Amino acid sequence: MSQSERRIFNPAMECIDREQLRKLQGERLVETVKREYENVPMYRARMDAAGIKPEDIRGLDDLKYLPFTEKTDLRDYYPFGLLASPKKDIIRIQGSSGTTGKPIVSGYTRNDIAVWSEMMARTLTAAGATCEDVVQVTYGLGLFTGGFGAYQGADKLGAMVIPMSSGNTQRQITMMKDLGTTILCCTPSYATYLGETIREMGIDPGKDLKLKAGCFGAEPWTEEMRVRIEQLLEIDACDIYGLTEIAGPGVAFECLEKHGMHINEDHVIAEIINPATGEQLPYGMPGELVFTTITKTGQPMLRYRTHDICTLTDDKCACGRTLARMGRITGRTDDMLVIRGVNVFPSQIESVLVGADGVAPHYMLIVDRVNSSDTLEVQVEMTEDMFGDTVSHIENVRKYITGQIKSVVGIASKVTLVAPKSIPRSEGKAKRVIDKRKL
Amino acid sequence: MFIKQISVFLENHPGALREMTELLGKGGVDLLALSVADTQNFGIIRIIVESAQIDPAVQLLRDNGYIAKVNHVICAEVPDRPLGLSELLAMIEKANLSVEYMYSFQRASSQGEAALILRLNNGDKAAKLFQMNNVKTLSQEQVDAL
Numbered sequence: 381m382s383q384s385e386r387r388i389f390n391p392a393m394e395c396i397d398r399e400q401l402r403k404l405q406g407e408r409l410v411e412t413v414k415r416e417y418e419n420v421p422m423y424r425a426r427m428d429a430a431g432i433k434p435e436d437i438r439g440l441d442d443l444k445y446l447p448f449t450e451k452t453d454l455r456d457y458y459p460f461g462l463l464a465s466p467k468k469d470i471i472r473i474q475g476s477s478g479t480t481g482k483p484i485v486s487g488y489t490r491n492d493i494a495v496w497s498e499m500m501a502r503t504l505t506a507a508g509a510t511c512e513d514v515v516q517v518t519y520g521l522g523l524f525t526g527g528f529g530a531y532q533g534a535d536k537l538g539a540m541v542i543p544m545s546s547g548n549t550q551r552q553i554t555m556m557k558d559l560g561t562t563i564l565c566c567t568p569s570y571a572t573y574l575g576e577t578i579r580e581m582g583i584d585p586g587k588d589l590k591l592k593a594g595c596f597g598a599e600p601w602t603e604e605m606r607v608r609i610e611q612l613l614e615i616d617a618c619d620i621y622g623l624t625e626i627a628g629p630g631v632a633f634e635c636l637e638k639h640g641m642h643i644n645e646d647h648v649i650a651e652i653i654n655p656a657t658g659e660q661l662p663y664g665m666p667g668e669l670v671f672t673t674i675t676k677t678g679q680p681m682l683r684y685r686t687h688d689i690c691t692l693t694d695d696k697c698a699c700g701r702t703l704a705r706m707g708r709i710t711g712r713t714d715d716m717l718v719i720r721g722v723n724v725f726p727s728q729i730e731s732v733l734v735g736a737d738g739v740a741p742h743y744m745l746i747v748d749r750v751n752s753s754d755t756l757e758v759q760v761e762m763t764e765d766m767f768g769d770t771v772s773h774i775e776n777v778r779k780y781i782t783g784q785i786k787s788v789v790g791i792a793s794k795v796t797l798v799a800p801k802s803i804p805r806s807e808g809k810a811k812r813v814i815d816k817r818k819l
Numbered sequence: 820m821f822i823k824q825i826s827v828f829l830e831n832h833p834g835a836l837r838e839m840t841e842l843l844g845k846g847g848v849d850l851l852a853l854s855v856a857d858t859q860n861f862g863i864i865r866i867i868v869e870s871a872q873i874d875p876a877v878q879l880l881r882d883n884g885y886i887a888k889v890n891h892v893i894c895a896e897v898p899d900r901p902l903g904l905s906e907l908l909a910m911i912e913k914a915n916l917s918v919e920y921m922y923s924f925q926r927a928s929s930q931g932e933a934a935l936i937l938r939l940n941n942g943d944k945a946a947k948l949f950q951m952n953n954v955k956t957l958s959q960e961q962v963d964a965l
């Protein structure tokens with residue numbers, strides 16, 4: 381594959397010497413802490429309570445003394461309580477609906493939009509994009525950061541942007557064909573759906589389309605899903621990571637090595653902590669990802685807990701970038717299901733399904749409690765490859781999947797085979813769990 | 820001896836079988852034989868149609884989101900009298916073969932005979948066994964002529 385060129389948008393920062401980077405991060409952290417203490421009552425109160433003055437924070441090593449920020453803080457201080465700049469300097473609001481209660485919002489200054497655009501321009505460049513490219517933005521353009529993030533990055537690159545927003549698959553495909561889209565930005569589940577639809581329509585991506593790469597994020601996905609998307613669309617599929625609280629998509633991005641996402645460390649500091657104790661963990665250990673913004677002025681964040689589980693590495697990448705990389709998100713501290721006392725991440729079940737030959741990667745987990753014991757049902761779509769004319773054949777397939785899930789997750793489940801395409805394909809964050817115990 | 824059979828996957832929900840047979844009926848597909856294998860979780864519908872209708876029927880099913888596959892089964896004739904079937908089954912059992920499933924045609928076969936669809940655990944061995952024991956079988960053409 382990989383007909384894409386390997387370029388680096390900002391070599392001075394993306395290939396910076398790591399010692400120099402630590403120094404830069406330290407300086408920027410000191411400034412950010414000062415800004416927070418002077419302008420944001422919540423941070424001032426928390427630092428006072430912890431007995432920390434801004435001048436106590438002298439560099440990167442002092443980061444661990446700072447208080448954490450939680451998503452609930454953004455709700456509690458909604459909408460403008462965490463701004464560190466005067467409201468007149470805020471030029472944009474982005475946010476996320478949140479599944480419960482109040483939405484959360486983030487205010488951006490002109491500086492913050494520029495920083496975010498830079499991150500996303502680096503992201504697109506790492507996937508092979510240049511000013512020659514046609515970038516189709518299929519993330520929703522709205523309060524959700526996906527659409528605007530991709531748009532701004534492509535705009536900074538000077539690429540031709542098609543701001544499609546989400547939905548209307550037929551029109552997406554028509555524009556993709558007519559305008560010769562080369563770079564696709566959407567969720568991985570929607571990319572799969574687009575690929576399936578394109579194939580069903582008899583379109584040959586190799587001949588009829590000009591797609592060469594995609595930046596896919598906003599939901600966790602797996603290596604197996606990457607293989608499927610790359611085959612369906614005949615492209616390089618790169619993972620991206622971002623969150624509204626920190627900036628939006630582009631906080632971290634994959635290069636064409638496809639071996640973890642480079643974190644834009646000149647703008648954010650990434651830490652891995654033990655979610656139970658809050659202590660910092662060394663690189664290589666899985667734990668909760670925590671971000672501190674160090675160039676943001678509108679709504680900077682100190683030690684924001686993402687509740688995403690992953691690992692970090694600063695091993696050299698073949699692409700030449702020195703920016704540390706985060707591995708795939710393998711779970712959420714708060715999406716984690718505790719079933720019969722065992723921690724279960726939906727991504728584990730997905731990895732089993734996509735790893736099994738002929739099994740579709742779409743699934744739904746239904747957790748329930750029957751006679752005070754937890755039950756896990758895994759709905760899997762029947763495929764041509766799995767189907768046979770005898771009950772014993774299908775039961776064997778079912779037993780195989782059940783056994784694989786048991787070996788990876790460690791608990792017994794009931795696998796139910798459902799009709800093809802009956803599990804909803806989400807255009808946003810795919811909802812893959814129904815926990816009836818909470819209803 | 821071997822004839823083509825269409826198998827269809829059905830999710831286990833009320834009306835699933837009716838919806839599928841309605842689809843085939845409206846598409847002008849005439850079902851010569853049909854069997855339903857029903858488990859707690861799913862169903863397998865197996866149908867025999869005239870050879871000319873096999874491809875259109877499979878296409879129709881797939882176009883409507885069904886998983887459908889064509890495979891080969893044995894079509895055998897057994898004497899339509901007491902013990903006619905059990906003699907055949909005894910022969911299969913003696914040869915250490917087993918029946919995966921079995922069903923019969925809607926229409927009568929030749930006089931005094933009943934036509935059965937059979938799937939044994941080993942198709943090749945079954946074919947040899949039937950030949951050796953002179954079990955009458957029907958070809959695809961003979962089924963079309965029923």
Ligand SMILES: [Zn+2]
Binds near residue numbers: 635642697698700
């Ligand atoms: Zn790299």
